[in-house]
Amino acid sequence: MYEIVSSVRRDYIADLAREGKRIDARTLNQFREVSVEVGPIKSAQGSALVKVGKTQVIAGIKVEHAEPFPDKPDNGMLIVNAELLPLASPTFEPGRPNENAIELARVVDRGIRESNAIDLDKLVIKSGEDVWAVFIDIYVLDHDGNLIDASALAAIAALLNAKPLEDEAWTLPEFPIQKRPVTVTVAKINNKLIIDPCLDEEGVMDARISIATIEDGSICAMQKGGIGYFLREELEQAYEMARAEGAELRAKLG
Amino acid sequence: MKKPEKLIVNGERLDGRAPDELRPLKIEAGILERADGSAYVELGANKVLAAVYGPREMHPRHRQQPDTAVLRCRYNMAPFSVDERKRPGPDRRSVEISKVTREALESVLFLELYPRSVIDVFIEVLQADAGTRTAGINAAAVALADAGVPMRDMVSSVAVGKIDDTIVLDLTKDEDQWGTTDMPIAMVPRKKLITLLQMDGHFTKEEFEQALDLAFKACEQIYGMQRQALREKYAIKQEE
Amino acid sequence: MLYIQNRELVVPGQLIAEGGYNVREGAYREGKQVYASVVGLADLRGQDIRIIPLQGRYIPKPGDVVIGVVVDSYYSGWILDMNSPYMGNLFVSDLLRRKVDLVREDISQYLGMGDVVVANVKDVDERMRVQLEAGEPGMGRVKGGKLVEVSPAKVPRVIGRKGSMLNTLQDVGECRLRVGQNGRIMIWGKNPRMINAVVEALLMIEREAHISGLTDRVHLMLEKIKSEGGE
Numbered sequence: 001m002y003e004i005v006s007s008v009r010r011d012y013i014a015d016l017a018r019e020g021k022r023i024d025a026r027t028l029n030q031f032r033e034v035s036v037e038v039g040p041i042k043s044a045q046g047s048a049l050v051k052v053g054k055t056q057v058i059a060g061i062k063v064e065h066a067e068p069f070p071d072k073p074d075n076g077m078l079i080v081n082a083e084l085l086p087l088a089s090p091t092f093e094p095g096r097p098n099e100n101a102i103e104l105a106r107v108v109d110r111g112i113r114e115s116n117a118i119d120l121d122k123l124v125i126k127s128g129e130d131v132w133a134v135f136i137d138i139y140v141l142d143h144d145g146n147l148i149d150a151s152a153l154a155a156i157a158a159l160l161n162a163k164p165l166e167d168e169a170w171t172l173p174e175f176p177i178q179k180r181p182v183t184v185t186v187a188k189i190n191n192k193l194i195i196d197p198c199l200d201e202e203g204v205m206d207a208r209i210s211i212a213t214i215e216d217g218s219i220c221a222m223q224k225g226g227i228g229y230f231l232r233e234e235l236e237q238a239y240e241m242a243r244a245e246g247a248e249l250r251a252k253l254g
Numbered sequence: 255m256k257k258p259e260k261l262i263v264n265g266e267r268l269d270g271r272a273p274d275e276l277r278p279l280k281i282e283a284g285i286l287e288r289a290d291g292s293a294y295v296e297l298g299a300n301k302v303l304a305a306v307y308g309p310r311e312m313h314p315r316h317r318q319q320p321d322t323a324v325l326r327c328r329y330n331m332a333p334f335s336v337d338e339r340k341r342p343g344p345d346r347r348s349v350e351i352s353k354v355t356r357e358a359l360e361s362v363l364f365l366e367l368y369p370r371s372v373i374d375v376f377i378e379v380l381q382a383d384a385g386t387r388t389a390g391i392n393a394a395a396v397a398l399a400d401a402g403v404p405m406r407d408m409v410s411s412v413a414v415g416k417i418d419d420t421i422v423l424d425l426t427k428d429e430d431q432w433g434t435t436d437m438p439i440a441m442v443p444r445k446k447l448i449t450l451l452q453m454d455g456h457f458t459k460e461e462f463e464q465a466l467d468l469a470f471k472a473c474e475q476i477y478g479m480q481r482q483a484l485r486e487k488y489a490i491k492q493e494e
Numbered sequence: 495m496l497y498i499q500n501r502e503l504v505v506p507g508q509l510i511a512e513g514g515y516n517v518r519e520g521a522y523r524e525g526k527q528v529y530a531s532v533v534g535l536a537d538l539r540g541q542d543i544r545i546i547p548l549q550g551r552y553i554p555k556p557g558d559v560v561i562g563v564v565v566d567s568y569y570s571g572w573i574l575d576m577n578s579p580y581m582g583n584l585f586v587s588d589l590l591r592r593k594v595d596l597v598r599e600d601i602s603q604y605l606g607m608g609d610v611v612v613a614n615v616k617d618v619d620e621r622m623r624v625q626l627e628a629g630e631p632g633m634g635r636v637k638g639g640k641l642v643e644v645s646p647a648k649v650p651r652v653i654g655r656k657g658s659m660l661n662t663l664q665d666v667g668e669c670r671l672r673v674g675q676n677g678r679i680m681i682w683g684k685n686p687r688m689i690n691a692v693v694e695a696l697l698m699i700e701r702e703a704h705i706s707g708l709t710d711r712v713h714l715m716l717e718k719i720k721s722e723g724g725e
Contacts, residue, residue, distance in 0.1 A: 012640060012693070015686070025694075042299065043381050044334035054287040058380065060334025083342060086328065087305030087376035089288050094328055094376075096343070137333040137342070139380070141303065142286045291549065309551055309579040320621050362506075364522070364531060368553070369622045371579035399506050402550025402647060404531035406522065407507030444507050484505045484533050488548050490704055 010204045017190040023200050024053075029241050031184075031196045032146075036153065036252045038161040046162030046175070050154040053198060054144035056088075059136055059154035061162045065125070065169070066133035076123020076131045080109035082138035082151060089143040103225070108138060108152050110221035111181040111212035117156060119176035125169045132165075145199035148210045148223070149249075152183035157253055181220050182249045183212040184242035188228060195241050209235065211242035215250065257432050261417040267429065269298075273422040276412070276472050277385075281392065281483040283400045291401025293483065295393040298426060299383035304393035306401040309371035323368035327356035329390055331379040351387045352377075358391050358411065358440040358450035364404040373403060384427040384436075385413050391440050391450065396480050400487065408480045409449060410473040411440035414465040416455060421464045423472050435461075439469045443477035446470065500538045504530040504545060511543055520545025548704075552578040552646035552676040554624045558615045561641070561674035562626065564605050570596055572605050574613065574626060577643060577676045582626040584613060591629035610636040610680070612672055636672075639682040642693055644700045646677035651703045652696065659699070659709050666716040667692040691719040 013023050020028060032053030041047035044060035066077055082105035084092045097105070112118065123132035136158065138151045162175040187197035187205040197205055206228025212221040219239070224230065230238070261268060271277070277298030286292035289305035296302075312318045329351040333339045344352075355377065363373070375397065377390040388411035395409040415425045417433035430436050435455025441448045457465060495512045498504060510521060511528040520532045521543050530536075534545040554560065554576060562574030562582050571585040586594045586601045594601065605611065612633045613626040628634045644652060652673055653660050664671055669683035669692050679696060683689045695712045702708055 016690075041301070041332075041334055041381050043336055043383075047334065056286075058332075060332060062334050062339035064339060081333065081342060085330075085376065085378060086307075086374070087286065087289060087292070087303065087378055090307055090310070094330075135333065135339055137339075139332055139334075139378075141378075142288055144287055290551065309553075311579050311581075368579060369620070371622075399533050400549060402532055402547050404520070404522075405506040406529070406531065481505045481508070485503060488503055488533055488704065490503070490706060 013200060013204045014190045017192045017194070020192065022194060024198060028192060029195045029245070031245055031248070032198065034153070034249065034252055036157050038157055038254075044158070045165065046158045046160070048154045048157035048161055050150050050157060052146055052150040052153075052196065054142060055146060055150050056140075056142040057147065057150040057154045058139040058141060059151065059158040060139065061158050062135040062137070063162075063165050064133050064135070066131055068124070068128060068131040073128035074121065074124050076118070076120040077133040078109065078113055078118060078120065078136070079133060080105045080112070080136045080138065080155070082108065082140070084140050084143070084147075088140045092143070103223075104147055104151055105138065107148055107183070107210060107221070107223045108136070108155050110223075111152050111183050112136070112155060112159070115179040115181035115212065115214050115220040117159065117177060117179040117181050119178050122172060122176040130169070132170075143199065145202045146185055146196050149183050149185050149196060152181070152212065153249055153252075156180055156182065160253055179214050180250050180253055181212045181214050182246040182253075183210050183221070184245045184249065185210040186238040186241050187226075188230065188234065193234060193237055193241065195245055209238050211239055211246075213243055213246040217243045217246070255428065261429060261432060262420055262422075267417075267422065269426060273420050274468055274471070276424050276475060277426070279476065279479060281396060281479050283396050283483045283487040289397070289401070291397045291399070291403070293393040293396035293400060295389045295396075297385055297389040297392075297424070299381060300379070300386055300389045301381040302386060302389040302393050303378045303380060304390060304397040305376045306373065306394070306397045306403065307376075308373035308401070309368040309403070310374075312370060312372040317372075318370040321366065321369050323363075323365040323371045323373055325356055325360050325363060325365060325373050325375065327352045327359070327375045327377065327394070329355055329377045329379070329387065331382060331386070335379045335382045351390075354450050354452065355387060355391055355394065359394060359398070359409050361447070361449055362395075362406045362409055362442055363398065364406070367404060373398075382427075384425050384430040385438070388412050388438050388440070392476055392480060396483055399484055407442045407444045408477055409440050410443045410476040410480060411438065411450065412469055412472040412476060413438040414469045414472075416457065416461060416465075421461055421468060423468045437465055437469075439466075439473070441470070441473050443473050496538065498536050500536060502536050503534075504536055505533050506531055510536065514541070516542045518542055518544035520547055546650065547647050549645070549647050552576065554578060554580060554582065554615045554618050554622075554676075556615050556618055558675040559673075560613055560615060560626070560676040561636070561672065561678035561680060562611045562613055562676075564607055564609045564611060567602065567605070567607070570594075570601070574611060576624070577646070577678055580622050580624050582613065582615070582624040584611065584626040584628060588616065588625070588627040589629060589634060605635060610641055612636060612674070612680070636680055639680045640689055640693065642679045642681065642696050644677045644679065644696055646675065648700050648703050649673060649675055649677055651699050651708065652679065654709060659712065662709055662713050662716070663692055663695060666713060666720065667695065668720070688720065691716055
């Protein structure tokens with residue numbers, strides 16, 4: 001039934017896109033206002049509260065002893081979990097993570113993992129027996145669209161905020177972070193590409209592409225979503241947008 | 255941290271408070287965009303969010319009540335809110351707290367105005383240091399008012415307990431762990447109706463009465479701050 | 495005996511008055527005392543005490559004009575979403591204002607899924623089952639225009655004192671508006687740029703309802719957009 005109501009809204013947003021305008025008066029390649037607050041959660045090893053417009057996400061880091069995977073005896077572990085809390089949206093329900101929550105966690109995971117943001121080689125206590133497991137818990141508090149970029153930014157900001165563990169097995173002087181991946185999502189509405197879709201725009205977008213880049217502008221992870229398609233030129237344009245905006249967002253990490 | 259020999263030295267607790275002193279309390283109304291109503295509460299090192307959705311259509315339909323709205327509460331802790339990472343999802347403790355929270359809040363709501371609907375209260379503990387259920391109830395009451403749900407009054411909540419044979423207000427995690435008694439209470443402040451009471455430990459008759467005295471006094475203070483938080487959000491502002 | 499002033503902000507549980515007042519919405523009586531049950535502004539008129547809520551979902555009551563969206567149909571009518579916890583029922587006879595032979599007439603020619611309907615709340619029973627009627631002139635299916643949703647508690651601000659805000663929106667915005675008590679608003683106009691300007695003005699009213707001088711700001715904003723000209 002909410003789909004039907006939004007059909008009127010759909011026309012409005014699509015009409016605006018044709019004129020190169022957006023519902024919240026942004027330009028097509030204008031990100032919403034972003035704020036990054038590091039360390040709000042003292043019970044976490046590291047934490048960050050990220051706001052992208054009215055979207056709010058907290059990421060918290062926990063580090064624990066773990067037995068390594070048999071095929072990776074000399075690697076620490078990275079576990080990313082995302083919760084679409086029912087307090088964040090009328091459409092989120094309590095219960096086990098659904099496909100959207102799992103996709104969100106996996107997209108954030110890939111950005112961190114494939115960029116080697118964490119030096120997992122250093123997180124070994126005893127080969128094959130005892131390693132550090134780094135848990136990144138993504139907590140979505142208020143959903144006004146583009147959870148992927150907000151969550152990915154919160155995750156890397158929380159990692160950069162992470163302090164050495166107070167545990168006799170921890171020997172590193174600091175938390176081993178070596179890269180700063182940042183994810184930027186570009187949505188397609190009415191054949192126009194827009195950066196950082198808000199919730200209303202997500203409701204009418206044909207497709208989205210999320211691109212994680214590192215400091216040198218190269219790509220470390222991507223995810224296309226939505227039932228629509230991208231043309232090759234559109235992907236190239238989206239990458240340029242993500243690269244440029246990625247540098248801006250990375251600057252907010254301090 | 256090892257247990258100190260004494261939890262109260264010269265009338266001062268580990269964090270410097272007097273026995274009848276509340277931790278620093280901050281209450282903010284309406285901090286979430288999507289929720290119909292919301293509130294954020296900091297009580298010492300506790301950080302708790304509450305959101306309200308509703309009254310809204312009840313699904314599944316067979317759970318609709320023909321003559322009243324249904325109140326549902328979910329208390330949940332973030333994995334990073336405690337020292338050892340908490341596995342996501344409900345456990346026995348959070349299910350019980352959700353139940354007693356609902357029972358603490360339900361009687362102040364005019365649920366009969368909204369037959370067949372549901373009102374959802376979601377409480378999320380972001381950082382925990384004992385007393386999270388009381389902070390959650392304080393936040394939830396403000397969030398319900400912020401959502402425009404008609405209520406007879408607020409619900410205010412605090413814990414009292416016993417450490418070093420002294421009755422104290424609003425225990426921290428260390429005090430809870432090493433003390434002998436913990437008693438969370440919630441009440442409808444104006445008429446002093448107690449809507450939540452749990453207790454574990456040991457109280458004599460006199461100690462119990464003394465603990466109730468402390469709780470009543472503290473709830474009065476919290477009640478004032480809850481109302482102030484709502485006033486701050488809704489006061490007509492002069493143009494800047 | 496009154497304990498507050500007219501238009502004063504009150505919170506749930508606050509003592510408002512004592513004595514034989516008529517207690518309306520947003521307040522309740524306990525013995526001689528009258529208390530507020532919602533966050534809102536006190537509206538004191540003679541012996542009547544009412545609290546105008548500043549938040550909350552739309553709850554239908556007889557006589558309200560609402561804007562609904564058809565979400566389902568049955569053999570003799572339709573079910574309308576009203577941006578409320580409750581759905582509205584519209585019998586075909588309450589749309590056409592005549593007896594309808596359901597065997598002979600196919601009612602789907604009158605309303606379909608997704609149609610927007612201006613309706614009057616005819617009756618609400620104790621279980622909050624809602625009957626609508628839409629036979630009066632200016633009611634029934636909406637043609638063209640744009641649909642906007644604001645918080646139902648902000649509807650009085652959209653209308654303004656003696657309709658002042660609504661007049662500003664229509665006159666300066668060069669549009670015609672139909673405001674539903676349920677927070678849904680239809681906008682019709684010739685110039686799409688001005689329609690969008692009115693939509694922006696409505697969002698501004700919703701956002702800044704608690705800041706004084708709102709009508710003037712809306713007026714200025716619409717004038718500015720109008721002076722820029724164009725389609």
